Amino acid sequence: MIAYARRSLRLYLANRNYVLGVPVLTLGLMVVISILNAVIIGIGTGFPLSAQVQDGFRSNSGVIWAIPGFLVSVGVLAATRNFAMALAFGSTRRHFWLGTMAGFVATATVTGAAAMLLLGMERLTNHWFIGAHALDVAVLGDGNIATTFAVVFVLVLLSTTAGAMFGMVYRAYGPKATTFLVIGCLLLVFVAVAIGMWQRDAVGPMLAQWGAWAGVIVGSGLVVVTSAGSYAACRLATV
Amino acid sequence: MSDQPDQSDQPDQPDWTDGRPIFMDLADRIAADIIAGLIPEETQVPSTNELAAHYRINPATAGKALNRLVDQGIVYKRRGLGMFVATGAPDALRAARREAFADQFVRPFVQEGRRIGLTIEEIVALVTKERA
Amino acid sequence: MTATTPTSGARDLASGHVPGITLRHVTKSFGATEVLTDVCATLTPGRIYGLLGANGTGKTTLLACIAGHTFASGGEIRIDGRDPREHAPTLSRLCFVREDQAYNDAFTVADILAVMPAFYPDWDIETATRLVRRFRLPWRTRSKKLSRGQRSALAIVLALASGAAYTFLDEPYLGLDPTARGIFYDELLAAYAASHDRADDPRPGRVAAPAPRTFVMSTHLIDEAADLMEEVLVLDRGEIVLQADVDDARRTAFVARGLDAEVKALGVGRELLSSRRLGGITSATIRGELSAQDRRRADEARVSIEPASLQELVAAIGLHGGTDQLAPHSVGSTHGEPLAQTHSLAAESESDQ
Numbered sequence: 176m177i178a179y180a181r182r183s184l185r186l187y188l189a190n191r192n193y194v195l196g197v198p199v200l201t202l203g204l205m206v207v208i209s210i211l212n213a214v215i216i217g218i219g220t221g222f223p224l225s226a227q228v229q230d231g232f233r234s235n236s237g238v239i240w241a242i243p244g245f246l247v248s249v250g251v252l253a254a255t256r257n258f259a260m261a262l263a264f265g266s267t268r269r270h271f272w273l274g275t276m277a278g279f280v281a282t283a284t285v286t287g288a289a290a291m292l293l294l295g296m297e298r299l300t301n302h303w304f305i306g307a308h309a310l311d312v313a314v315l316g317d318g319n320i321a322t323t324f325a326v327v328f329v330l331v332l333l334s335t336t337a338g339a340m341f342g343m344v345y346r347a348y349g350p351k352a353t354t355f356l357v358i359g360c361l362l363l364v365f366v367a368v369a370i371g372m373w374q375r376d377a378v379g380p381m382l383a384q385w386g387a388w389a390g391v392i393v394g395s396g397l398v399v400v401t402s403a404g405s406y407a408a409c410r411l412a413t414v
Numbered sequence: 415m416s417d418q419p420d421q422s423d424q425p426d427q428p429d430w431t432d433g434r435p436i437f438m439d440l441a442d443r444i445a446a447d448i449i450a451g452l453i454p455e456e457t458q459v460p461s462t463n464e465l466a467a468h469y470r471i472n473p474a475t476a477g478k479a480l481n482r483l484v485d486q487g488i489v490y491k492r493r494g495l496g497m498f499v500a501t502g503a504p505d506a507l508r509a510a511r512r513e514a515f516a517d518q519f520v521r522p523f524v525q526e527g528r529r530i531g532l533t534i535e536e537i538v539a540l541v542t543k544e545r546a
Numbered sequence: 547m548t549a550t551t552p553t554s555g556a557r558d559l560a561s562g563h564v565p566g567i568t569l570r571h572v573t574k575s576f577g578a579t580e581v582l583t584d585v586c587a588t589l590t591p592g593r594i595y596g597l598l599g600a601n602g603t604g605k606t607t608l609l610a611c612i613a614g615h616t617f618a619s620g621g622e623i624r625i626d627g628r629d630p631r632e633h634a635p636t637l638s639r640l641c642f643v644r645e646d647q648a649y650n651d652a653f654t655v656a657d658i659l660a661v662m663p664a665f666y667p668d669w670d671i672e673t674a675t676r677l678v679r680r681f682r683l684p685w686r687t688r689s690k691k692l693s694r695g696q697r698s699a700l701a702i703v704l705a706l707a708s709g710a711a712y713t714f715l716d717e718p719y720l721g722l723d724p725t726a727r728g729i730f731y732d733e734l735l736a737a738y739a740a741s742h743d744r745a746d747d748p749r750p751g752r753v754a755a756p757a758p759r760t761f762v763m764s765t766h767l768i769d770e771a772a773d774l775m776e777e778v779l780v781l782d783r784g785e786i787v788l789q790a791d792v793d794d795a796r797r798t799a800f801v802a803r804g805l806d807a808e809v810k811a812l813g814v815g816r817e818l819l820s821s822r823r824l825g826g827i828t829s830a831t832i833r834g835e836l837s838a839q840d841r842r843r844a845d846e847a848r849v850s851i852e853p854a855s856l857q858e859l860v861a862a863i864g865l866h867g868g869t870d871q872l873a874p875h876s877v878g879s880t881h882g883e884p885l886a887q888t889h890s891l892a893a894e895s896e897s898d899q
Contacts, residue, residue, distance in 0.1 A: 179634045185664040193652040252650055259648035260658075262615050264665040265640040265710065267632045413616040414644070435793035436773060463739040470731045471773040472594055472792070473739060 176270070183261045183274025184281075187253060194249060194282050198242065198331065199289040205241040206293055206309040213307030224306035232308040238290070238327065239314055243334040246282070250338020253278065254405065255346060259414045272409045275339065276402065283331035290327040291320050316387040326387050329394035336401040343405045346412030436471060437478035444483060448499055449507050459489055459497040486510075565626050565757070566591045567612060567712065572621035573784075574607055581607045583784030585621070591711070592745070592758035594738060596792075598768055598856070599781035600864035605764040606644060608781065609714045613642040625712065641666070641710035643701040645717040649689035655700060656685040668709030668756070673737065677703045680729050694721030702730050706737045711756070715763040719771075731774055734761065769857040778856065782863050792856065799859045800836060803829040804849030812844055819854075819862030831862040 187194060213232070217224055224232070253275050261271040294310040298318060302308055316322025337360070345353040371378045382389050447453050460468070465476035480497055483489040488503045500506075527537040572585040581604040589595055597605050611618040614631050623630060630636045649658060655678070663669040678685065681699035692700060698720050705713050715734075719727045741759035765771060772778075778795050780788040788795060799819060802809050809821075809828040821830035831854050836844070844851050854862070 179638065182664045186661050189650070189657040189661045190652045190654070252652070256648050256650040259644075260650065262613070263641070263643050263647060264662070264704075264708070265613075265638045265642075266665070267614075267634045267637055269632060270634055414610065414648075435796070437793070463735075463743075466739065467732065467735050469773075470728075470735065472776045473735070473742070474593070474776045475773070475792075 176273070179267065179270040180273035180277065182264070183257070183266055183271045184277045185274075186257055186261055186264075187275050187278030188281065194278065195285045197245060198249075198282055198286040201241050201245060202238070202286065202289050202293060202327075205237045206297070206303075209235060209237055209309035210303050210305070210307045213303070213305050217305055222305050223301075229302070229306045229308060232306070233311070233313050233317065235308050235312045236314045237309060238312070239330065242286070242327070242330050246331055246334035247338035247341075249282070250279070250335035250340075251342040251345075252338075253335070254339040254342025254409070254412075258342070258346060258409070258412060262414050268409050268412065269406075272406050276336075279332055279335040279339070282335060283328045286331045287324040287328035290315070291324050294318065294320060294323050314387055314390065319387075322387045322391070325391045326394075329391050329398060332398050333394050333401065336398055336405055340401045340405040340408065343408035343412050346414070347408040348411075435478075437475045437482065440465065440469065440471070440476065440479035441482040444479065445488060445507050448488065449504050449511070451504065453499055455499050455501050455503060457499055458495070459483075459499060461496055564588075564624070566760070568622070568624040568627075569612070569786075570622040570624075572608070572611060572623060573619045574604070574611055574616070575619045581784060582611070582618070585781075585784070585786055587779055587786045587789055589760065589762070589779075591626075591760045592742065593776045594734070594761045594763065594774055596768070596772065596775035596778040597762055597764040597781060598778055598860045599766065600861070601766050603781045603864070604784055605766075605781055606716055609642055609716060609762065609764060610644070613637070613640050613714060615642065615644075638665070639711040640714070641705050641708040641712070642714040643704050643716070645698075645701075645720060647697070647701060651688060651690045653689050654686050655683055655689070655692075658689065658700070659703070662704065662708065666708045666710060670707045670709055670737075673733070674703055674707035677706065677729075677733060680733075681726060695723065695726065698722050699726060702733070706733055709741075710759070712760050713762070715761060717765055718763060719765075719767070727770065731771070734774060766860075767857075768860055769855055772856045780860055780863055787863055795859065796853055796856060797835065799831055799833045799854040799862065801829060801831050801852045801854050801858065802844065802849050803827065803852070804844075804847060808844075808847040808849045811847070812840070812849055819859070820865050831858055 209232075213224060216228060220228060257275060258271060261274075262268075266274075290310060294315070297303060297308070297310050302311065310323060311318040315326050341353055341357060344356050385392070444453070444459065453459060459480065462473045462476040462480060465471070465479070466473040469476070480489060484491060484497070486506075487500060488507060489497045490500050492498055524534070524537060527540075532540075567587075567589040569585050569587045572582055573580070574582040585608060597608070599605050607616070610616045612623055612625070612630070614637060617631075625636050625640075628636045630640070659674055659678070662674070663671070677683075677699075681696075681703065683696055683699050683703065687696075689697075689700075698718060699722065702715070702718055705715055705718075719730055722730065738759060738761060741756070744756055745758040763771065763775065772792055775792050777789065777791055779786050780795075788798065790798065802812050804827065806823070806826055806828045809830050813830055813832050817833040819831040819833055821828055823829075836851065841851060
C-alpha cells in the first residue's frame with residue numbers, strides 16, 4: 176500500500192520549489208509586508224511603535240489571508256493534473272489519493288515549521304526591531320509556538336484538501352457540479368459567520384476561552400470533511 | 415544487409431508497394447543478397463531484430479521471412495547461435511530462379527511485346543541484339 | 547522467432563489466467579452518446595498492435611477503459627486474467643500517456659522524467675536520456691510551453707523508457723516531422739526487441755523472466771507505421787470490425803479499377819467498401835478474396851487489381867455503412883465521391899501504369 180502511494184507523493188514533490196518553496200516564500204512576503212506596513216505607521220508615530228499601536232497590530236491576520244489562495248490552487252492542480260499523470264503512469268485512484276494527501280501533509284508541515292521559525296525570529300528581534308507583528312498575533316495564539324504551528328498546519332491542510340476536493344469533483348462530475356459545490360461552500364461559510372455574529376454573546380466567550388485553538392479544532396473538522404469529499408470524488412474521477 | 419541499423423533517418427527501405435506480403439519481399443531480398451555473394455555460404459544471416467531495426471518492420475515479419483528461407487533450405491538454424499546460409503544455397507537459389515524465369519520474366523515480356531504490336535520474331539531479334 | 551514465443555513470464559502469472567488483454571462486450575457511453583457499442587478482442591502479450599480507425603471512433607476511449615482512466619459502461623476487461631480496476635500490481639505494469647495528456651503546469655520536462663523511476667522500477671534512464679537528446683526536447687521547459695511535436699516526443703520518451711509490460715501509444719506521432727517519426731520507429735523497435743531479449747534470456751537465479759512488452763499503437767495515420775505492427779485491430783462505430791495479422795488484413799480487400807460495368811461485374815456478391823468514378827472509369831475498394839479465375843477474368847476485362855493499402859482499407863471501413871452488398875447498380879452512387887477521399891485521386895493515377 177505504502178510503496179504504491181509513495182509514487183504519487185514523489186509526483187507531488189516533483190517540483191519542490193512549487194509545493195514547498197512558494198508557501199514558505201508567501202509567509203516570508205507576508206512578514207515583509209507587515210514590516211513595511213509598520214514602517215509607514217512608524218513614520219507618523221515614531222519608532223519603535225507605541226504599545227497601543229502594537230496592540231492593534233496583534234490582530235494582524237495577514238497569515239490567514241495570505242496562505243489559502245495559492246494552496247487551494249495547489250490542491251486543485253494536484254487533483255486534476257497530477258491525477259491525470261498518476262493514472263497515465265499506472266496508479267490506482269486510492270494510492271494516488273493517499274500519496275497526494277501525504278504531499279499535502281508535507282506542505283503543511285514545512286509551512287508550519289517555517290511559521291515557527293519566523294515567529295522565533297520575530298520574538299528574538301523584538302518584533303523586527305520596530306515592533307512589527309506578523310506572526311506574534313492573536314489568530315496564531317499570541318506568540319505560542321505550538322499554537323502557531325497548529326494553526327498554520329491546519330490552514331494549509333484545509334486549503335489544499337479543499338482545492339483537491341474541488342478538483343476531484345471536477346474530474347468526477349464536471350464543471351457544473353464544481354461550480355455548485357464552490358458556491359455551496361461559500362454560502363456555508365457565510366451562514367456560519369452570520370450565525371457567529373448573531374449569537375456573538377454566546378460564541379464570543381467561547382472563542383476567548385479557546386483562543387486560536389478554536390480555529391484549529393474547527394479547521395481540523397473541516398479537513399476531515401474535505402478529505403473525505405476528495406476521496407469519494409476521486410474514486411469516481413476520470414481522465 | 416548485415417550492417418548495423420544506421421542512425422540516419424532513412425532506412426534502407428525496399429519498395430513494399432507491390433502488394434505482396436512484406437515478409438516475402440524481405441525473403442527475396444535476403445535471397446538476392448545470398449545469390450550476389452554478399453552473405454557467403456556458412457556465414458551468419460542478420461537476426462530478426464537486426465532485420466527489423468534495419469528495415470523498420472515488425473520482428474515477427476522479419477522472423478517470417480527467415481522461416482520462409484529455412485523452409486526452402488536456404489538458411490538453417492544453429493541452436494543458440496542464429497541463422498546461417500546453407501552450403502549450396504546460392505546454386506539452389508539460382509536453379510529456382512531459372513525455373514521461375516519463364517513465368518516471371520519471359521511471359522510478361524512477350525505479352526507486353528504483343529500488346530504493342532511486336533511479333534515473336536521481332537521480340538527474339540531484340541533479345542539476340544542484347545547479346546552484343 | 548522471438549515475437550510469438552510464449553515466455554515464462556507469462557506462464558508464471560496466477561494459475562488458470564489467460565495472459566494478455568481480454569475484452570468481452572465492452573461498452574462505453576457518455577450520456578446518450580454510445581462510443582463503444584460492443585468491443586470484443588484478445589491481445590496476446592509480447593506483440594505490437596495497431597489500433598486503427600477514423601478520428602472519433604473511440605480509440606482513445608477504448609484504451610482509457612482498459613487502463614482504468616475511465617470506467618466502461620459494461621462488459622468485461624481483463625489484463626493477465628485480472629480485473630485491472632484499482633488493482634495496483636496490474637495497473638502499475640501499464641503506461642498510457644494520452645495524446646492530450648495533462649501535465650502539472652509547474653513541472654519541467656526534467657521534473658517529470660525525474661519522477662518516472664518511482665513509478666517504473668524498470669525505467670530505462672539511458673533510453674530516456676538518449677531519446678530526449680535525439681528529439682531535442684528542452685529539459686528546463688515547463689510542460690505547458692511544449693509544442694505539439696514536443697508533447698508527442700515527451701509521450702514517446704515516457705512510454706518507451708517506462709519498460710511497462712503494457713504500453714499504449716496514443717496517436718504517437720502527431721506533430722512530429724519525418725525525422726522524428728523515424729527516430730520513434732527505430733526506438734520503438736529497439737525497446738520491443740530489448741524486452742524480448744530479456745524475456746528469452748532468463749538469468750540464473752531469476753524465478754520469472756519479465757514478459758516481453760506489449761505495445762498498442764492507436765493511430766489514424768496508418769501506412770507509415772503499418773510495417774511495425776504485427777496485428778491490427780480496426781475500430782469502427784464502437785466495435786472491432788477486423789482483427790488480423792497485418793498481411794492478412796491487407797489481403798481482405800482489393801482495389802479494382804476499370805470500366806464501370808466490368809468493375810460492377812467483378813464486385814457482384816462482394817462487399818463494396820468505397821468507390822470513386824473518373825469519367826467512365828470506376829475505382830472500387832472491395833472486400834473479399836479473388837480466385838485465380840477471378841483474376842484472369844479481371845485481366846481479360848482490363849480491370850486492374852491492386853491490393854488495398856491498410857490505410858485505404860481502414861478509410862473504406864470508416865466510410866462504409868456496414869453490410870452493403872455490391873448490387874450491380876450501387877457502384878458510384880451510394881458511396882460516390884466521399885469527402886475524405888479527394889486526396890487519393892493523385893495516388894490512384896500514380897498507381898495506374
